[in-house]
Amino acid sequence: MRFLWTFLRIRTTVNPGQYRRALHQKSGETELLKHLRSQLKAAGPITVADYMREVLTNPTAGYYMHKDVFGTQGDFITSPEISQMFGELLGVCCVNEWILGGSPRSMQLLELGPGRGTLAQDMLRVFQQFPMMQDMVSLHLVEVSPKMAAMQEERLTGVIEDDKRKNAASGGDIVYKKRKTKAGVPISWYSDIHDVPRGFSCYIAHEFLDALPVHKFQRTPQGWREVLVDVDDGEGPHHLRFVLSPTPTAACKGFIQAGEKRDHLEVCPQAGVLVQHLANRIVEHGGAALLADYGHDGTKTDTLRGFRNHQLHEVLQEPGSADLTADVDFSYLRHMCAGKDKALTHGPITQREFLENMAIELRLQVLQRNADESQRKDLLSGYDMLTNPDKMGDRFKFFSITRQRTPPKGSRTPSEPAGFYRLEFQ
Ligand SMILES: C[S@@+](CC[C@H](N)C(=O)[O-])C[C@H]1O[C@@H](n2cnc3c(N)ncnc32)[C@H](O)[C@@H]1O
Known part of the structure; x- marks a missing residue:
């Protein structure tokens, strides 16, 4: 299975x-x-x-x-790897933000910790469906691992070009790699978000903060x-x-x-500094951040743990051979953004709520229409894994940062990002 x-x-x-x-x-x-x-x-x-x-x-x-840590041969699997619906619905959320932001002439999709590049790939496919967005999107990936960066390159461009810089973390370049996707979208890789150019951006961090x-x-x-x-x-x-x-x-x-x-108590100061940086950028240049992770709202205590081969692994055992992860404290992130004039935080809400608000059932129905029997089964099992409260549905949370904004006059659009309220279809 x-x-x-x-x-x-x-x-x-x-x-x-x-x-x-x-x-x-x-x-x-x-x-x-x-x-x-x-x-x-x-x-x-x-x-x-x-x-x-x-x-x-x-x-x-x-x-x-230096290794691929995902999937059956790896140590864990993440939502974007489970179903394309996940990335597609995050893509729709970003398109909505771009429209709410006044459809600026360029938009950066900035992903922190992009893993295999699957989420970015699924999101870009959504942008391509909108003729107004053609030739204005660029992809910016913040990735510390040379192995992961090579995997992202292969997924997004179809090839891995010879790269003199073998170690993303230790080189001196600000942009350590530049390529184009198969559809011609420019991609740049960075070790540090501070090096990404300023501008209207959608910031995505999925299962990134828990690794800080x-x-x-x-x-x-x-x-x-x-x-x-x-x-x-x-x-x-x-x-x-x-x-x-x-x-x-x-x-x-x-x-x-x-x-x-x-x-x-567990405190992640790097996550606190990161959300303040995101809030500053969003207030100055527009856009929104969507942060999704395991987490709690200031209630949990001792959550640091290791994973190897899909099993719990002791934190101090054979260091470097297993993943280490700690639940994200969303109350701390909210507290760190609180002093940021004109920035708004939203959530956390559960992954199930987010995906249902984004009408995942409708996307499932459309995909099933064009699928064979075995693809239909895969789609259904992916849908269940992502939304079932006993699986990933309630365990993962979504949190967002936007500018303070009022809906346009006469518009019923709420000031929250899409996914944080129920979309209505007529
Ligand atoms: C758990 S994986 C999540 C991957 C992907 N977002 C997903 O959901 O499939 C964490 C990712 O963050 C990257 N990463 C971990 N620490 C990082 C850091 N300090 N700076 C940049 N990237 C980092 C890892 O190399 C990996 O790509």
């Missing part, structure tokens, strides 16, 4: 204490472990955020940097302490272990909000 339920990255609570249980044999060693161990022995424990950054994006041994590094904090009788990663030469199951900082770290002082009620 193509869309196995076990493909989903199912989350459970992880307690740092569980790693202290004694096992006779330690887990395996990886290249990244050797690098981390010498760093820890020389300079002492590091934050969980630094550990996560190394595990996922270390230029030589990071999890995302989180700091972890624990409330103790002595006050807040930060969870750190240290070497474990003792009896623990892995070569690394979690420890608590003996005193409050700078991050404890800077990132924990007054009145915080939870006893354990």
Whole structure:
């Protein structure tokens, strides 16, 4: 079966204490472990955020940097890989934003962490259906992994051109690759969103924010302490272990909000800075951001976990060999945008609500009309996987940033982006 339920990255609570249980044999060693161990022995424990950054994006041994992590042969599967309907409906949402923005003469589609490039491909196909949008769309991909960038290039252009720069993260160029899609849409790749030109843009981040590094904090009788990663030469199951900082770290002082009620906390400052940057760009140049991810609204505590081969994997085991991910705290993103004059946030709402508001059933019916029996079955199973509350429907959330705006006079168009209210068809 193509869309196995076990493909989903199912989350459970992880307690740092569980790693202290004694096992006779330690887990395996990886290249990244050797690098981390010498760093820890020389300079002492590091934050969980630094550990996560190394595990996922270390230029030589990071999890995302050199292999295809998706699908049956990989570690997980994502919504755009499950059904074309997902990307198509996000594409329609962007067309609506472009119209609400006064149909500017150029539009940038900017995707953060584009994976295999499937989502961008499905969205661009929608834009091509609108003659008014011809020759005005450009695609901007922010991708740290040279392997993923090569996969995106192949999917979007049909070939991989010889590229002298093998490591996207370590080169000095601002745009590290420029190509055109098969339909002639210009594509540029960047390591950092700050390098993408300013202009009216739709910003898409699907399962990107959950890969950004989180700091972890624990409330103790002595006050807040930060969870750190240290070497474990003792009896623990892995070569690394979690420890608590003996005193409050700078991050404890800077990132924990007054009145915080939870006893354990994850904060992703990089996501906070990113949404502020998006809000600034949107207020100045127009457009909208659609951020979709696993997440909660400021209620969850300990969500960091690993995935390998579609199974949960301990966070400190064989670093670099498994994905690490932490649920997105949407209340924190909203808080970080709150001081941004003229920016509006919307959601989070569930993926099911978003897709149903975008009339996914109608798209399903149209696609089924032209499909054979086996394609119809695939379409139906993809629809179920994306919208079923027990599968991806309620687990994934959509969040959006727009400018403050009032609907045009006489128009019934709400000020929310499409997908955040029910579309009406006459
Ligand atoms: C879980 S995958 C999601 C891929 C895709 N959006 C999807 O839904 O299929 C995360 C993506 O973000 C990229 N990535 C992770 N950390 C990044 C960072 N700090 N900067 C840019 N890209 C990053 C990965 O290489 C990968 O393409």
